[in-house]
């Protein structure tokens with residue numbers, strides 16, 4: 001399988017994980033193993049647990065990772081929200097580092113049949129895990145107009161969400177990504193998207209986030225990851241849009257704060273204790289050189305915490 005995906009900020013991720021020989025590390029989004037291969041080189045006789053909810057990604061990355069000697073590699077087909085249960089099943093109680101490189105891979109976008117791309121014509125799918133029932137076809141053809149408007153506005157930050165939701169409902173049934181793209185284009189003013197990318201970009205992002213429930217699981221993943229980290233263990237999160245970054249930033253802040261009582265509460269009643277230290281006051285961003293080489297990296301942001 002030809003899995004094309006350039007890992008973003010590879011050296012920054014490796015530095016952020018502070019890898020040591022013999023460490024146990026989880027790559028929660030292994031994709032094409034771009035980051036994992038580099039991690040494996042640094043942990044030598046250590047253990048690498050690779051999670052992905054896409055079987056194609058797991059197969060492609062296993063082809064790469066099984067060539068590496070010394071490191072013990074486990075491949076896990078799962079949603080990373082289940083990280084604790086999956087580590088339990090492997091008999092692993094604590095790990096030294098966890099990374100998550102969010103969203104879809106270039107491989108998934110470029111594989112036309114997966115239906116992620118607004119520039120290609122394919123059945124409406126967009127599932128990262130093809131064993132899952134909910135697909136883009138159900139969202140586009142069955143969800144109520146208000147619900148469509150809500151996700152396009154909230155997950156796509158699309159200012160024409162109302163017009164687009166109404167155009168989708170009026171055009172049903174919609175079979176393919178090409179049809180959907182045309183419907184969106186005809187619903188927004190001419191010339192819209194000239195500067196901010198393709199007019200269907202934001203709506204496709206919104207539908208993809210809804211299909212894969214991408215945002216709702218993030219906070220649980222972060223909290224559960226911190227539970228399984230050893231003291232001084234690191235969690236490294238790479239996000240690609242402001243919605244993800246906001247959730248990560250807030251979850252990190254909460255975990256790094258002693259008291260989380262509402263403001264103006266005279267004395268602390270929550271009893272919350274900080275369990276992590278934030279290592280990135282400002283997120284790490286790619287260099288101009290990396291963005292030139294890999295434009296997909298442009299919006300990437302890395303945030304890192306360390307377990308106390």
Ligand SMILES: C[S@@+](CC[C@H](N)C(=O)[O-])C[C@H]1O[C@@H](n2cnc3c(N)ncnc32)[C@H](O)[C@@H]1O
Pocket residue numbers: 005006007008028029030031032033034035036051052053054057078079080081101102103104105106128217
């Ligand atoms: C951006 S790619 C990762 C690329 C990888 N770091 C590399 O260097 O090749 C994201 C991968 O994470 C997977 N993924 C996204 N959300 C997931 C989730 N909630 N649980 C498990 N895997 C997920 C996707 O299927 C995809 O393969």
